[in-house]
Amino acid sequence: MGDIVQDGHNSQEVGQSTQQTPDTIQELPQVGMKFDSEDELHVFYKKYAYQTGFGVRTSSTRRESNTKYYALECSKGGTYVCRTESNTTRLSSKTDCKAKVSVIVYGDGRCTISRVFLEHNHVLSPRKSRFQRSHNKLDSYSKRRLELNDSAGIPLCKNFHLLVVEAQGYENLAFDERDCRNFIAKARQLRLGTGDAEALRDYFVRMQRRSPNFYYVIDMDDEGRLRNVFWVDPRSRAAYESFGDVVSFDSTYLTNKYDMPFAPFVGVNHHRQSILFGCGLLSSEDKETYAWLFNSWLECMNGRSPKTIITDQCRSMKAAVAKVFPESHHRLCLWHIMKKIPKKLNGYTQYKAIYRTLKILVYESIEPQEFEDGWSKMIEDYNLEKNEWLSSLFDERKHWVPVYVKIIFWAGMSPLKEVKVYILFFDGYVNSKTTLRQFVEQYHNALKSKMEKESKADFASQNSSYKLLTGLCFEKQFHDCYTNAIFKLFQNELQGMLFCNHSLFKQDGTISIYHVTDVVDKKYEKCKRKVVYDVSYNEVGCDIKCSCHLFEFRGIVCRHMMKILIEKEIKELPSRYILSRWRKDLKHRHYYVTSCYEDLKNEEQAKQFNHLCSDFYEAAHIANSREKYEYLIKCIQVAKEKLNHDTSWVLTSNKVVMCEDVQCGPNPAAKLLSPSKVRGKGRPPSKRNESIVCDGKKDKVQDQRNSSLSDIRADKGTSSSSKDGRTFISDTMFPSTYYSFDLNH
Template structure:
């Protein structure tokens, strides 16, 4: 069974002692032999020597080995090609340029069919000509199915091709991710060069593929790099946002500033979401930030990200987004008969556990009660519990964040500027505008915190202390804890003369004010060392004192909070260096012209308004403007001739959006009318003749209304008005 037939004359049967100059040459030979016989190949069993170089490997039949299904449903198992076939060749690497076949096994335990070789995975190879045609036709908008059919016709049938349509689709999918349209790469380079000429601290890095195409990009301006010095304690990273026509995920590094507002600390565009791309991006960001890794990072539950973070940021606390995990509950557990009870129990464990011991105890109780011992998803979550359950991670500072909503909110922020069809040319322009808006928002919040204060809700001196130093948005959060004091009762549990342990019982109320439950917390207080610590660890992970600590301090009549409990990152009275950095996104090329325009515009509008009050004044102003326009045009022409041409460097060229492509589609045609429609319309026209005068008035009203409702007419009206204004300025 499976005895190989005689090989074609041009493909020699492998024998012991055959040598090749490279592994690629050997693989091409054995693959050609396998194709002529009707089986696929795969590499296995590679071994390295003590010097780390490859010394031995095997190329075996693709049906080598035994397939073990990991599916739980025995009625829906995946098909397998494995038959534990022993056919293979063993190869010894004598040196870097000599590969010798040491043993050959030609016997197969399955039927060989040379006529079906083109369907085997190892023989599906796209040649360079086919790749070129696929890519060119894809850029031209020709559907892939039609391109593939043309290749089939040219080859004389499917049987003469070494690939199928699925292989073509995979290639086009990858090419679309990596491809940059005509001018996009140049625009990106010009943008980065221009930014760096304005600010030496502007940092950017490319990652190119073997064809010198941009694969991954990272950049951060001087303001982002300076802000990282103050807000490097925690960042979120998310790649679920697509911002350009190449489907390159937008990967922002997002932090939290002193207002609790999202702040961009660098960003990238990736061609894929594998560990290799993430490692490149993280290394680029680490190099940009002078080798200073973040203290904590929040991502979604992505294995590729976890591998990259572990390698590039080994000392960084990594946490999974809690929201991404909890939203999977319906998908993973909805089929269970007791789903609602399981959901309630799991949420109680996640959100209401105060200690790790309590969390572990309730988790085991849930698993036993609902018989979930064999649930792979819950088991995997329990293994990774230290990276997502709040009670395990709240000992580290997270600025109050438990999810990657910061990155997603930054994505939503960019929604006003970019979309899935945005080219990279447009993206760099819109990115500038988005950053301007974000910076302006921060400046506005700074002014509000400087210019106004939020009234206190109690006469407590600690509230006044935080009111004077914290930004308004952060003080609101602190004020919520102050108002929560009315729901807390304190009592002394233990006092050894140095440290006092208080018990604080908080009453939890529902949305309608109904009492739900009481929760007890322990607060340790050492007055000599000004040390206070609560079991809820709110200050540790959020940076704001909790109501339980405030209740103890109020009982101990503490009126002045130690400085170490007032974090600098929330203060409004500190001058942060990055805020004084000039906004490099404002071009100074046309500043003088813009100033002159701003000076003339209000006067021209005032004169225009006065002249429009009478017909005579309008005629006089029109004549004056015509004369001034002709004069200014002559002056402009003469200055153009006498003034030597100015040269612009490559970095000073403005970014232009690509020409808008005309939408494809057939023109509209008149629909054929039936006989009944023709008779009905004739009768309607006859009735209209009796109401000509009334109808003319109605038509005038409708015409006026349609003119303002029609976007084209409205656009033309505004275009005419704008042209008039511009001509006034020119005059």
């Protein structure tokens, strides 16, 4: 296979299951336009709507004798009507848009446009037209493919991703995964003839050719065997600028067949979705290896450390975080800790009572003193004084217990349950049996899927919103600024305010101290309790704080603060209470970064092949009689003869560059060996849900390595090697230049 380089003109997107988006809009609808059928009119208007960026619906149908009258309207026409008395709000896209064309259909089937109104009262988004319901269409070719794969028992996600790959990206599909819910899709696999390590290296080289900002580091041992790998795609680097304040790092998620821990850096975007900041494959789990990975990641992110970082309970990892990120707040993952309880405490006769008491203390303590008193009582009641694991947990309580960590901003990564969702970023794509060759392809698919979900959430936040619950001005303020996911959390607090009562406790000049009584669920005791929170309000600058610390922890104004804001008749909050990372009206830089995982736009031959397959299948579907079949066969035979014997008229404007003309990686003559199977320190060779407390000891192999990336870094934009030539770095300045390894040790 070769790379196809298209000459300097933009070609149209082709392929089955695609919708075309030309650069210029077709003819505008006009009064008096005539069509031979309603279908012709609908095709015309829907094509115009797709190019313009809005959806279409049919309304106002009426008949008079043999004439029918109706309108093709913008899908945002009309207003939202709540048909239930429930307090639960639903998303609505209605803006009472008046854009429409009125249609008259005559008795003979011909139709004409009688009235036209093209002005919309909302933002149009041509690039996201595919999300409009009226433009969703599952064509016959895709249906057939889905049916065949379903018969073969292929899972849904793989079946759908196969269509995505064939269509050259999500943006070229006229349907989404929901439209294929009753079918199954097959995802392609990366099939390379080289070994796992060489496949990984060639993959990195190919990605950097597509995007200069693709960053990767490969670390090898003295025998030229792959040891550690780290890489970040350009979109992740750009996303870190907006959402890099909180990072979750987990190396206990899974290992591959070499027992190399897979270690992703994951954050949270403005829709509370997981977003990737980088990945590593490690051969060991000691302090030096983690320090190497963290330094590589820090170098990639231009030296900007995260404000907060979440890891599992590993001593080596904790030491590396303290060394590389000394100014970052470090929190242990509560989910990992709570998953260990059965293993650590199951031997006690009163295990169930201990487990229940521990969960009540961890999840339902309101104040630190309440937690500490309850912990002491638990240790005494169940004779747990000699349990070293519990003692170590109590010593580190300020790094994992919710009542201690809530005073710091964690971007909604709740220590109660949500971290589990964010760290399982690649669930359903990779597993313990995945080879490195398969891994890079599944990694590719997982990232494209996450990008698509973010695009759909952006579209939903821009084109629909939750109904306002009150007439409060600051609710409208948050409604206009926040994404739907964040605004829904705010509305939950607004509803919870109904159960709060307040009273003035103390007045000191411009500062007022209020007691706000709230009713809190005690989940594990199946009852409720009244909790009093302190809310301070300063008239100067409208400064308000609450002892529940929800704003500090999640970045959302809490119900207790809202109670006092209403008391003070505050109509609009200062901008500092609206976090920019939650806003829907900001254009983050990673929106403008072209993903290097998308297929290159100059792969014209592949697009032409897909388009021909789509047309051939459609023609075969139409040829449902003997006469049509014979005619189609005759046409195909004539075309084949023409193509085989007469090529003088075939276009040759595209330049094809074969692989032999390009060096496909650093020192292609040198062989990069696959990693040896490393010792897993007792970890099961499958997907792991529990973290392991590391002893911090070095492997023998690791005694020969450098302690951090600072030993091997060079000027930015060039390759860098350690003194023994075992580390390779590729960054942004020379995307088409590849540096060799010294493997002659």
